[in-house]
Amino acid sequence: MQVTPRERLMRYAHWLQGTLFGLVEEHTGGPLSEKTKLLAAVLELVPISRQLPCARGWLGRPCKDRHALACAFVAKAVHGFETTRQLLDRLRVDRQLRLLCGWNSARQLPHESTFSRVFAEFAETELPQRLHEALVLETQKGRLVGHISRDSTAIEAREYFAPRRKTKKSKQAKKRGRPRKGQSAAPSDKRVLRQLTQTLPQMLGELPTGCDIGCKTSSKGYLQHWRGYKLHIDVADGGIPISCLFTSASVHDSQAAIPLATISAQRVTSLYDIMDAAYDAKSIAEHSRALGHVPVIAPNGAPVPVPKRVQDSRRGYDRRRKLVTHCNRKRPPLTPAEQQRYQLRSMSESVNSRLKDEFGARSVRVRGAAKVMAHLMFGVLALTVDQWLKLIA
Secondary structure: OOOOHHHHHHHHHHHHHHHHHHHHHHHHOOOOOHHHHHHHHHHHHOOHHHHOOOOOOOOOOOOOOHHHHHHHHHHHHHHOOOOHHHHHHHHHHOHHHHHHHOOOOHHHOOOHHHHHHHHHHHHHHOHHHHHHHHHHHHHOOOOEEEEEEEEEEEEEOOOOOOOOOOOOOOOOOOOOOOOOOOOOOOOOOOHHHHHHHOOHHHHHHHOOOOOEEEEEEOOOOOEEEEEEEEEEEEEEOOOEEEEEEEEEOOOOHHHHHHHHHHHHHHHOEEEEEEEOHHHOOHHHHHHHHHOOOEEEEOOOOOOOOOOHHHOOOOOOEEOOOOEEOOOOOOOOOOOHHHHHHHHHHHHHHHHHHHHHHOOOOOOOOOOOHHHHHHHHHHHHHHHHHHHHHHOOO
């Protein structure tokens, strides 16, 4: 008899409450806080030891226990510590936290430089990304996901970046219309169109990941700028992150939609893709349908009455204000059924806010795309387990 994800979740939750937490309290000699219970659940559910490389041989100086250090970085994300020094200070005085991570006494704690060196090793080998993938494949196995909500969030970073150099592009005359018989069409310079014929490694290789300046329009219509990166997340029903992509802050959301949808389709089976107006592109909708999904995308732009002073203008904008006054490519509005499903897009916004407020995504104190992504993915790992356990509430 096949066990459903709901039954598997109920068994795991009863085992946590009835067995694991009692054993940990008995071993550590005190009641567990909510953060400590979440940490114990994450460490029990996530297969950390299976994703770590094998130990070295007898030659050379023995390395520190990588399993204990990986558990410590998970604890850092669960408790929301901003720096490694705060984590070390807490480990020296908190016996429960120290025992959960794998150290029996404070003398066994490594130096802060060891934490930094091992974290760089985890970031280079993409350990938190592989742990999250293994967790999703294990917990969401056999589950039919109704909706996938896709969105991105700004990640502010404290690092310098090289300014862009202005390059002169040669303007080549391009003939309009279809190519002649025997001639191939010129390759498109748009990344979203190229992604339709590329493999997943090719798509990921073209996405920039360096630190730069990002800009977006707030809900009230004001421009906001930040320095750093972007984290693109696919969230399933119940607020469970399925897949994540990391890009530069200047990358538009639509350029990460197709590779993100491809990764999510390899991990879970879903029905609907819910996206906002930033993903309103024909190629994105076609790719969603090719995966067997139903795209629910908010239309981008709305028709605006053209003032009398520009009615005779062929370009359709006010030359004095430089503002677009009408849109000829507007899609029809969402149907009532699509509007009702579109309201579920708030799942991704809730996940983004929790990731920043509770799991350390707002305070990034590392530099480099690989380290920043590793810092964020440890938080996503803890958030995934927390949301998975909340399904039984």
